[in-house]
Amino acid sequence: MNVLLEFIIALTPSTVLLLILFQVFPYTGLGRIITTPVTYALNVGVISLGLLAMHLLHYRYLTAIWVIVIIVTLVITVWKYPQEFKPHIVQQVWDKIRNR
Numbered sequence: 496m497n498v499l500l501e502f503i504i505a506l507t508p509s510t511v512l513l514l515i516l517f518q519v520f521p522y523t524g525l526g527r528i529i530t531t532p533v534t535y536a537l538n539v540g541v542i543s544l545g546l547l548a549m550h551l552l553h554y555r556y557l558t559a560i561w562v563i564v565i566i567v568t569l570v571i572t573v574w575k576y577p578q579e580f581k582p583h584i585v586q587q588v589w590d591k592i593r594n595r
Contacts, residue, residue: 509568526577534575
């Protein structure tokens, strides 16, 4: 598979999650202007390390590497998402789950 295509496929879940977070948690203030590029930079770094590990291990652990890379990029995306005046989005989700 082409490395660029692999890179784009690996970046797609975190991009989709970021777009969903923009809709569900819109109260970010100006923090979103700073954290969105930082989030992408961190995710690009993780994906690049995953691609490097995949090529160094000669595709032996391909599925495990991709699963770990995707999970880490999703965690980074949620972790770096700002909120202006409400608690962090993880806390908001836990509060909604408990109040069911």
